[in-house]
Amino acid sequence: MKAARRVPNLEIEDMKHERTLTNTASATFTDFLEWSKETGQGRDTIYEIEKVAARLDMTDEELELIPAELSYFEKVIATSPYGAVSRSKNLETARNRGNSRVRNALKRFLAARGQQTQDAIIRASYDRAIGFIVDNEGFVDRGALFTTNTHRPFLLVRARAQVGLSDFDQTEFSRLWHDATPDGRKSLRNFAQRVGELRRGHNRWPGLADQLPCQDFVVPVTSDRARRILWKSLPVSFRADAEEVFRQTLRQPADLKTWAREQLRLGRPAVEIDKEIAERAGKKKRSPQNIDSALNGYRQATTWLLRESYASEAGFAGLTTLRDLFTVDALEAACDAQIARSSASVTLKDSAESSTLWSRFTNLTTIARHGLRDPEVLSRIGLVRMFYSDYVLSPTEMTADAEAICDRLRKSPHLAAAFVNAPARLDAIATETLNTATTGFAMERGLRLSACAASYAVQVSRALRPANLFMTRRKATPGCPRNLTWIVDREHAEIRFSGGEVKNGQTVIVNVHGEDARILWDWDRVHRPALMKMRGIESSPYLFPGTASPRLRKSALNLPSGCMSVASIMELWDLGDRQLGLGLTPHQCRHALATLMLAVRPGDFAGVASVLANTEQVARRHYGKDSGEAAAVAVRESLLAQHPDIFARMQRRT
Incomplete structure (x- = not known):
């Protein structure tokens, strides 16, 4: 099937924690918990912090692997399942309440360590704007300035932003976007839309205009996912060549029978026809049962291969034939980029536990063997597959x-x-x-x-x-x-x-x-x-x-x-x-x-x-x-x- 929305996985692997910690501050949830006890934080707050290990299916001793960061908390901990630590009749309310306690305590902990010292001033700038909007919400046709809930997208930004509302810019918006969960990104989209609407109507509410950001915001492309390349965006001549190769790759037994009869009528020796059929069939044990699904896999493997070799769609004009894509440099660049994306994200599967490379290599090998029928291309794919064998995991091995x-x-x-x-x-x-x-x-x-x-x-x-x-x-x-x-x-x-x-x-x-x-x-x-x-x-x-x-x-x-x-x-x-x-x-x-x-x-x-x-x-x-x-x-x-x-x-x- 969430790159639609992905439901958080309770399994947070040690390798992924170690990778995260090397790129973050030294403070961990162990430090956070000790500080909470030493400073006399509320009993319920301490209970919620202690529950974090169980929510992530870890032991209490492994709290030291969890970074004490707001971005990590929002993306991994806040979205983790709550049923393992609570049997409340209303789990959603219980989880929201628990997350709120941990979040607020984490902010105080970070402030005590010299971080976010301007938090109160920053929050006040949002409070003024939110208060003004709330006071003027209601039915517009009855005289209200804003529709009900206009203020709601500002709440998430107030909780996460590191600058005041009037100083909020595209850089800060992009930072929040990349740290946000899918639900958070929905709120940020609404925030960008609301800001645009409020700025365009500034003459109607001058008391609010000077508190708003001075620019509209562009929703960035998420760093977790690769740049999407539409098949229709590729040159027509390249697509035609590729589709013909795919057609040869997907040649069904009925197609081979028709072709063989035509060759016999043309006078070719039966021994030559039989030999070519054997070459085309190769080691293929069975034909794909779903042609559309197989074709989609070949297209995805192709765009995956060319993505890193062509930085923008403007470069696609130089594409001529599918065969030209199959270079060692292109294959290695695609593999490196796939591994790097996985390593940089806490929401994607670890590159050593994902079957993505296996899927890509399988499709490319099938194309080379049965479509291009080129031993040199097939050998290149085989060699690069060997270079990255630690990351080529078959789905049959994925029982984790x-x-x-x-x-x-x-x-x-x-x-x-x-x-x-x-x-x-x-x-x-x-x-x-x-x-x-x-x-x-x-x-x-x-x-x-x-x-x-x-x-x-x-x-x-x-x-x-x-x-x-x-x-x-x-x-x-x-x-x-x-x-x-x-x-x-x-x-x-x-x-x-x-x-x-x-x-x-x-x-x-x-x-x-x-x-x-x-x-x-x-x-x-x-x-x-x-x-x-x-x-x-x-x-x-x-x-x-x-x-x-x-x-x-x-x-x-x-x-x-x-x-x-x-x-x-x-x-x-x-x-x-x-x-x-x-x-x-x-x-x-x-x-x-x-x-x-x-x-x-x-x-x-x-x-x-x-x-x-x-x-x-x-x-x-x-x-x-x-x-x-x-x-x-x-x-x-x-x-x-x-x-x-x-x-x-x-x-x-x-």
């Missing part, structure tokens, strides 16, 4: 994510119970929010929580890949069947995906029963239409509607527009996770379900594979290691001690 989920469930069995009960929990919060809503914002929040509950109702029944979950269609369109069928209203729903829609080509059927079915029904028939009306969405065949188009088209289906964008999906999921405190992404729900299934039936990898629509070999690779299977057994023992009825519920689900 699954192991982390197993370990978290073992340490915090109540999280497993929270996962199993997630649909009912979210539905109760959504119902309460809708019943007490007095504003459109509260009403929309309640409807979105209902969507979260529905998505969890599906995931705990049979955890789907996110691409399938959020592409579920409740209505057929031309060339595209529906997935959702109500067998019994409110009691039994069936969601069916054909092999052409699933990553590995397997047919997947999800049956949602009982209370989960009721939650799904309420979303489908009651709350979904209400949310569509509120957002002005006229029609959509998708269970989770939006206004976007599917990112990856399926060759066997004519997928319609009207789905949620990736960013909207991650925001929706994050809204639900803030209530649950699980710290799971939609895909990680698959790991959680597998762990719980093995706790119910230890060693049943075939059952896990069946539920997850994987092979038994994949299930054993992810969950059959000592860490995975032992964790499942430990989860069972802990859960039985604290939640003796949970396995009865799991048995009904699986």
Whole structure:
């Protein structure tokens, strides 16, 4: 699937901490905690600081690995799951309260060390402007100067800025942007928009004009992600050459049969034709099942390769053929840039634990072997791959994510119970929010929580890949069947995906029963239409509607527009996770379900594979290691001690 929004991962690796500490001040959370105790900070504040280690799945002794920096706190700690350290009925409120205590204490700690000595003066400059805006907010058509909540984007800037509002410039805006979380960046976008609006209307409120920044702001490109290159931005001649190479790469058995017959009719000897077919096929074991997905991978690998060799789109004019890109210098530059981006970010995976380079090299090797059919290019790719072998990690080796989920469930069995009960929990919060809503914002929040509950109702029944979950269609369109069928209203729903829609080509059927079915029904028939009306969405065949188009088209289906964008999906999921405190992404729900299934039936990898629509070999690779299977057994023992009825519920689900 958040570069849409990424849900924070609870696993913060030691290597990543060590890398961070080498580039930051020497103060750590150990120093921060000691200072808090010595200076008599509030008991609750000290408790929240002590919880940070558990929130990051670390020990108390490892607090010394966490830098005492506001930017690190906002980006990593403040966004970390809270369910492991609290069982509050309102986890979001509890987390916000805890974050506020730690944040304010951290500011005092930094000030005591000689940092941010102008904090009070800086804050006062924002307070004056915010106070003026708040006093004049309301209904504009009734005489108010500003609409309600105009001041809200200023609150985040006031909390993070190191200069006063009138001195706030593009440099400070860019600093806040690069340190901000995805939610924070949304607020900063709103801040930039508000400042522009207020500056343009300065004649209407001279009392505010002299307090505002003297310039508009440009949203910078995030440093965490690579510069995006659109395929259509490349020269037409280069694209034509590349597309022909890709077509040769993706040549299907039917295409080879047609070509062979044509060559025979032209009088070529059969032995030559047979030899060329063998060369074209190479070591390819099978043809791609999803041509569109494979083609997209080839395009991404190509733009990845040329990104560092061409600093701007102006240089693309010199591109002629795809073959010219495959130089050792270009390959090494692309690898170095990929590793550097990962090393500089605390939100991206560590370069030694990411499969990105493996994916890029696999696609480039396939293009060279079956499209270009050039031994020299193939050897260059092979050599550079050997140079960077420490960073070329196959997805088959990437079981750390699954192991982390197993370990978290073992340490915090109540999280497993929270996962199993997630649909009912979210539905109760959504119902309460809708019943007490007095504003459109509260009403929309309640409807979105209902969507979260529905998505969890599906995931705990049979955890789907996110691409399938959020592409579920409740209505057929031309060339595209529906997935959702109500067998019994409110009691039994069936969601069916054909092999052409699933990553590995397997047919997947999800049956949602009982209370989960009721939650799904309420979303489908009651709350979904209400949310569509509120957002002005006229029609959509998708269970989770939006206004976007599917990112990856399926060759066997004519997928319609009207789905949620990736960013909207991650925001929706994050809204639900803030209530649950699980710290799971939609895909990680698959790991959680597998762990719980093995706790119910230890060693049943075939059952896990069946539920997850994987092979038994994949299930054993992810969950059959000592860490995975032992964790499942430990989860069972802990859960039985604290939640003796949970396995009865799991048995009904699986």
